[in-house]
Amino acid sequence: MTSKVCKLLERDSSERQAVDGQAGALDEIGSEAGVTLLEALVWVALLSMLSVMIANGASVTARSWRNAEQHTNAVDDMETARSLLRRVFTSARPALMSSDPSDSRIAFEGHPDRLTFVAPRSGQSVAGEWTLQTVYVAPSDGESTLFLAWGSGVALSRGLRERDETNPNRAPLLERVGDIGLSYFGPPEGGGPSVWQTTWLGRTRLPEMIRLELKREGGAVPWPELVVAPRVNANAACRFFPGRTGCERGS
Numbered sequence: 001m002t003s004k005v006c007k008l009l010e011r012d013s014s015e016r017q018a019v020d021g022q023a024g025a026l027d028e029i030g031s032e033a034g035v036t037l038l039e040a041l042v043w044v045a046l047l048s049m050l051s052v053m054i055a056n057g058a059s060v061t062a063r064s065w066r067n068a069e070q071h072t073n074a075v076d077d078m079e080t081a082r083s084l085l086r087r088v089f090t091s092a093r094p095a096l097m098s099s100d101p102s103d104s105r106i107a108f109e110g111h112p113d114r115l116t117f118v119a120p121r122s123g124q125s126v127a128g129e130w131t132l133q134t135v136y137v138a139p140s141d142g143e144s145t146l147f148l149a150w151g152s153g154v155a156l157s158r159g160l161r162e163r164d165e166t167n168p169n170r171a172p173l174l175e176r177v178g179d180i181g182l183s184y185f186g187p188p189e190g191g192g193p194s195v196w197q198t199t200w201l202g203r204t205r206l207p208e209m210i211r212l213e214l215k216r217e218g219g220a221v222p223w224p225e226l227v228v229a230p231r232v233n234a235n236a237a238c239r240f241f242p243g244r245t246g247c248e249r250g251s
Contacts, residue, residue, distance in 0.1 A: 004080035030208065031136060078221055081146065081173040085212065088148070089228035093118045094206045105145065110184045110200030111205065113137065117206075121150060135212070137180045146174040178217040185209035186233075 095118045097107045109116040114136035123129045133149045138147055149170035184200035184207035187193070200207050210230070214223035 051126050053170050075221055078137060078174060078223065082224075084148070084225055085135065085174065085226060086228050089117075089210050090231050091119045092206055092210075092230045092232075093120075093130060094230075094233060104204045106204060107112040107132070108200060108203065108206055110182060110210075112198045114179050115182050115210070129197055135182075137177050140172060140175075143175050146169065146176050146177045146180065146214065148173055174214070174223075176217040177213040177214050177223075181215075183211045183213075183214040185211065196219045204232045208233060 016162075032114045044164055045154065047244060089187055092108070095107045107118045114134060115131060116134040117131055121129050121133075126236045133148060133150045135146070135148055139145070140147075142238055147170050150168050183198055184204075185194055185196050186200070186205075186207040188197065189203070196207055196211065197207075208229060210228050212226040212228075
């Protein structure tokens with residue numbers, strides 16, 4: 001009897017140990033499964049943060065490229081305008097205003113906000129058709145724009161300053177121009193050493209240098225001061241005739 005009881009107790013103890021072992025294994029498995037799930041959640045969070053950072057970086061990079069491209073285009077536009085104006089100012093001609101032998105005034109009207117002069121038509125060679133040309137600022141499509149206008153048969157006194165957008169003989173050079181400042185370097189009318197002056201009217205020769213300053217609007221690329229010396233500034237003793245490719249002595 002006693003031996004049977006002992007055997008039963010031993011078997012019961014063995015079964016309990018087996019159950020306890022299985023329970024411990026299950027607890028261990030559950031503990032490991034919990035750690036793995038936590039790690040997965042951490043990785044998901046890190047990946048989400050990394051994705052957001054990559055997306056933001058790509059957006060910033062794209063925006064930077066767009067801004068750089070716009071800035072490059074703006075600089076190119078400004079340099080194109082400067083190159084054209086440098087060329088036409090350099091090629092200005094000291095043509096006489098009239099055929100009257102007693103009138104030695106040059107066909108050149110320099111004001112602080114506009115300039116009218118005689119030069120070969122833009123885009124043609126130096127020996128091309130001479131035209132009256134005017135540089136000025138006027139509104140266009142809601143923006144203040146720098147223009148170059150030209151015409152062969154317009155009186156100099158009008159200065160080609162028609163600010164009519166229907167004028168076919170004008171070309172926009174630069175947009176977002178807030179203010180224009182023109183000045184002219186040469187001897188004063190009464191004589192003396194050369195100085196910068198805000199007007200050059202009724203003179204017998206072209207100025208030694210022409211300076212163009214512009215103030216830009218709306219954060220546009222700043223305009224560096226442009227100073228150009230006409231190739232010839234002495235009186236050529238010839239009169240401006242529309243449509244001609246050179247000067248003719250007045251009768």
